Amino acid sequence: MKVKQISVFLENKSGRLAQVTKILGDNRINIRALAIADTADYGILRLIVNDPAKAVAVLRAEGLTVRETEVIAVEVPDQPGGLAAVLQELDAKGINIEYMYAFVGKTAANAIVIFRVEETDRAVALLENSRVKLLPESELYHY
Amino acid sequence: MWSPEYEGMAAERRRELQFKRLKATVERVYNRVAFYRKKMEQAGITPADLRSLDDLKYLPFTTKEDLRLNYPFGLFAAELDEVVRIHASSGTTGKMTVVGYTKNDLGVWSEVMARSITSAGGGRHDRIQIAYGYGLFTGGLGAHYGAELVGAMVVPTSGGNTKRQLQVMRDFGVTILACTPSYALYMAETAREEGLDLHALPLRVGIFGAEPWSEQMRQRIEAELGIKAYDIYGLSEIIGPGVAIECAEQNGLHIMEDHFLPEVIDPATGRPLADGEKGELVFTTLTKEAFPLIRYRTRDLSILYAEACACGRTTKRMHRILGRTDDMLIIRGVNVFPSQIESVLLENGDATPHYQLVVDRKGNLDDLEVRVEVSEEMFASEIRKLEALEANIKRKIESALGINVRVKLVEPKSIPRSEGKAVRVVDRRNLYNG
Numbered sequence: 001m002k003v004k005q006i007s008v009f010l011e012n013k014s015g016r017l018a019q020v021t022k023i024l025g026d027n028r029i030n031i032r033a034l035a036i037a038d039t040a041d042y043g044i045l046r047l048i049v050n051d052p053a054k055a056v057a058v059l060r061a062e063g064l065t066v067r068e069t070e071v072i073a074v075e076v077p078d079q080p081g082g083l084a085a086v087l088q089e090l091d092a093k094g095i096n097i098e099y100m101y102a103f104v105g106k107t108a109a110n111a112i113v114i115f116r117v118e119e120t121d122r123a124v125a126l127l128e129n130s131r132v133k134l135l136p137e138s139e140l141y142h143y
Numbered sequence: 144m145w146s147p148e149y150e151g152m153a154a155e156r157r158r159e160l161q162f163k164r165l166k167a168t169v170e171r172v173y174n175r176v177a178f179y180r181k182k183m184e185q186a187g188i189t190p191a192d193l194r195s196l197d198d199l200k201y202l203p204f205t206t207k208e209d210l211r212l213n214y215p216f217g218l219f220a221a222e223l224d225e226v227v228r229i230h231a232s233s234g235t236t237g238k239m240t241v242v243g244y245t246k247n248d249l250g251v252w253s254e255v256m257a258r259s260i261t262s263a264g265g266g267r268h269d270r271i272q273i274a275y276g277y278g279l280f281t282g283g284l285g286a287h288y289g290a291e292l293v294g295a296m297v298v299p300t301s302g303g304n305t306k307r308q309l310q311v312m313r314d315f316g317v318t319i320l321a322c323t324p325s326y327a328l329y330m331a332e333t334a335r336e337e338g339l340d341l342h343a344l345p346l347r348v349g350i351f352g353a354e355p356w357s358e359q360m361r362q363r364i365e366a367e368l369g370i371k372a373y374d375i376y377g378l379s380e381i382i383g384p385g386v387a388i389e390c391a392e393q394n395g396l397h398i399m400e401d402h403f404l405p406e407v408i409d410p411a412t413g414r415p416l417a418d419g420e421k422g423e424l425v426f427t428t429l430t431k432e433a434f435p436l437i438r439y440r441t442r443d444l445s446i447l448y449a450e451a452c453a454c455g456r457t458t459k460r461m462h463r464i465l466g467r468t469d470d471m472l473i474i475r476g477v478n479v480f481p482s483q484i485e486s487v488l489l490e491n492g493d494a495t496p497h498y499q500l501v502v503d504r505k506g507n508l509d510d511l512e513v514r515v516e517v518s519e520e521m522f523a524s525e526i527r528k529l530e531a532l533e534a535n536i537k538r539k540i541e542s543a544l545g546i547n548v549r550v551k552l553v554e555p556k557s558i559p560r561s562e563g564k565a566v567r568v569v570d571r572r573n574l575y576n577g
């Protein structure tokens with residue numbers, strides 16, 4: 001139950017983020033979640049969208065450096081200690097996290113946390129029958 | 144003058160001497176170096192065909208590429224047992240240009256450097272701090288032996304460790320500084336930060352070379368260090384520093400014409416140009432044994448002047464370097480070709496060859512930024528991986544070039560292209576003005 005994240009390389013120039021979101025909007029692609037990691041010179045924009053393949057195609061057509069990245073999406077109860085329990089579980093199973101970011105779904109009862117882990121397939125296998133609830137693409141994109 | 148007999152020689156007598164030496168040099172390479180013999184045979188010329196100095200124009204040119212193809216010792220015209228010193232500089236494709244010296248060659252080099260130091264007003268009472276790098280680079284050792292021949296007190300600090308350079312300069316009472324002009328300005332800036340007043344020191348002369356610099360930069364150096372700054376010219380292929388230097392008139396650089404025969408040619412056609420016309424400098428060595436060069440194309444642009452100089456030297460003068468015929472950059476005294484960086488990026492495999500070199504002078508030090516466009520193959524969603532990629536490119540470029548660089552990853556197509564071709568070099572240093 002891997003899901004697809006879109007990663008975009010962006011120089012730290014004003015207006016770049018607006019440009020990317022506009023390209024997606026013009027193509028009727030819906031952004032479900034967004035996170036940015038940056039250094040002094042550049043940033044990496046990480047996106048969860050409702051149509052990853054189309055998003056890659058339109059961004060690439062605009063000359064951007066884009067990649068599909070495999071991540072996992074975990075539904076976390078929106079309550080104190082909810083995330084801690086998930087992190088403990090991952091740690092217990094020896095799953096190393098590269099980065100993570102969270103967003104709240106349409107119903108505020110649960111939050112969704114996106115994890116980029118070192119070995120995605122192995123992580124998925126380890127988590128499939130655990131207390132951690134992985135979201136499939138179909139649910140995530142329209143959550 | 145260090146050698147008035149040669150430096151002030153009547154022009155006609157010098158031409159006779161040059162012709163005699165040219166003939167001997169051509170015979171030497173024809174008999175000893177397969178490369179030259181083959182080239183002359185192809186041009187249908189033998190040493191016997193040289194009847195006057197004007198026949199020089201019939202000899203084939205030698206290029207940096209020829210040097211590279213004959214790496215390392217293919218162009219040596221002396222037995223390797225006779226060779227007592229090797230120097231090298233970086234070339235276009237990462238392969239070094241290697242030069243050798245016999246004992247006599249080192250003697251010639253010391254002689255022309257002694258003349259240079261004397262021309263800059265130096266003598267046996269001076270204390271010369273040599274802050275050119277010592278090593279395969281010719282700057283340090285070249286200046287060193289000349290200064291010893293003059294009888295000056297040599298302070299061989301080599302490059303780097305600027306605070307210690309300044310301490311030595313002050314404590315040892317240094318009177319002459321020899322280094323690159325940009326490093327001289329960097330030293331001045333460091334001195335200011337350290338609260339050291341260079342104007343209060345006995346320092347009075349600078350001998351600066353190994354990179355092009357402008358008249359404006361000379362004025363800045365002279366004001367900030369409180370010295371008279373002399374431009375010295377040389378390149379390792381010909382001998383190293385000491386091919387030409389300014390005199391007190393500072394109206395062009397006197398060429399050591401009895402050892403190095405200058406020409407200026409049209410770089411496009413190879414046709415020799417008259418004195419006073421701007422073109423590519425070409426040198427033929429007249430006395431070298433281990434590494435003679437026939438009509439070597441320096442790719443430096445200059446102008447020759449034959450008019451008499453008020454200093455009494457009768458040698459031709461060359462204009463300070465006006466530019467290059469190729470895309471070579473000189474960064475902190477080191478030759479850098481964009482193609483070297485390109486081959487590092489290609490070797491790396493994960494980098495696109497879309498790159499740009501941005502050279503600037505920051506705090507009087509050359510700063511080289513290598514911008515690399517990020518391709519999808521190189522790209523990863525983890526900062527850690529992109530930082531590792533940057534560090535890897537940086538390390539490889541630094542080991543290939545021997546200088547520090549900054550690597551900056553940029554978006555694809557962000558490097559401007561003109562007529563489909565990327566603009567590889569942006570040099571903001573303004574080196575050739577004045």
Ligand SMILES: [Zn+2]
Pocket residue numbers: 390391392397452453454455456
């Ligand atoms: Zn003069």
